[in-house]
Amino acid sequence: MISVGNSSDQLNERLANSGFRFTPHRRQVYDVLVQHRDHPTAEEVFIRAKKVMPDISMATVYNCLDALVKSGLVRLVNLDRGATRFCPNMADHGHFVCDRCGGVFDVGLPPASLGMQIEIPSGFKVNRYDIAFHGQCPSCASQG
Amino acid sequence: MISVGNSSDQLNERLANSGFRFTPHRRQVYDVLVQHRDHPTAEEVFIRAKKVMPDISMATVYNCLDALVKSGLVRLVNLDRGATRFCPNMADHGHFVCDRCGGVFDVGLPPASLGMQIEIPSGFKVNRYDIAFHGQCPSCASQG
DNA sequence: CTAGGTGCAAAAGGTTTGCGGTTAA
DNA sequence: TTAACCGCAAACCTTTTGCACCTAG
Numbered sequence: 001m002i003s004v005g006n007s008s009d010q011l012n013e014r015l016a017n018s019g020f021r022f023t024p025h026r027r028q029v030y031d032v033l034v035q036h037r038d039h040p041t042a043e044e045v046f047i048r049a050k051k052v053m054p055d056i057s058m059a060t061v062y063n064c065l066d067a068l069v070k071s072g073l074v075r076l077v078n079l080d081r082g083a084t085r086f087c088p089n090m091a092d093h094g095h096f097v098c099d100r101c102g103g104v105f106d107v108g109l110p111p112a113s114l115g116m117q118i119e120i121p122s123g124f125k126v127n128r129y130d131i132a133f134h135g136q137c138p139s140c141a142s143q144g
Numbered sequence: 145m146i147s148v149g150n151s152s153d154q155l156n157e158r159l160a161n162s163g164f165r166f167t168p169h170r171r172q173v174y175d176v177l178v179q180h181r182d183h184p185t186a187e188e189v190f191i192r193a194k195k196v197m198p199d200i201s202m203a204t205v206y207n208c209l210d211a212l213v214k215s216g217l218v219r220l221v222n223l224d225r226g227a228t229r230f231c232p233n234m235a236d237h238g239h240f241v242c243d244r245c246g247g248v249f250d251v252g253l254p255p256a257s258l259g260m261q262i263e264i265p266s267g268f269k270v271n272r273y274d275i276a277f278h279g280q281c282p283s284c285a286s287q288g
Numbered sequence: 289c290t291a292g293g294t295g296c297a298a299a300a301g302g303t304t305t306g307c308g309g310t311t312a313a
Numbered sequence: 314t315t316a317a318c319c320g321c322a323a324a325c326c327t328t329t330t331g332c333a334c335c336t337a338g
Contacts, residue, residue, distance in 0.1 A: 062303070074231065135269040167337095
């Protein structure tokens, strides 16, 4: 298990560095994530935080999560909140998503090598994997 | 560019193998995907298909996409249609998603090795990548 | 004849936004 | 004091569902 968790001082510093305040709500939302480590959804975070802070609202949970993500304290697991995209290329390949223009491009993968190199804990049965690279496409990268 | 595209006979066979009929709407939705290859959303597919079939509806587009995906002719690029999940582990790691119980687990990655092994076409600037493994977690796998 | 496909409209789920009131630097 | 934060509610976007009609096997 990889160690996670930050002191209030650390949270304060990280949030402040990104222009956010350190508030009890943000401490609570962060604690919910650290205590369970089961990748909850925003609604699950809301339910758990509500047990300690009965007046917290969904809007505040989203606000806190957003501040934590932008401060580098929390990450999104399912990125691409937008609509699902479709692809007729059934060959083994990954995708490159341009963070600037939103374009999606196919990327070749070395055949059948990846799964072998990553240590999946025993007991897990892997059927497939998806890789998404993020960055800038050639057109956007050339525009500075 | 990887070759994609299937004849009507091939589409018919693939759909039939999964218990679906081969219809003009499904042919059209598939053609939209093959012709543009830019990973459109369902709404973009709808708009493009509508130019040729003005009476097609969103429900039919979703129906056709679903049939094509289930027949192995098209794949989803953004999986996990559900809610975004959050993770306080900022170390470099991937995720394992159990297709049965929906649980999400952290998976370690070999440090900084992956990006080097995959051939990203020149001009793309990669900032980060996300890997999601799919299959069955130990608990679900042991239940048959 | 019957299961499956289609269009329409309404509903459902997840997320964002607008607004008035509150709090902390 | 003033920018940031909060709760509430409404709006928004994407996807699913219910229903009536139609069509292919």
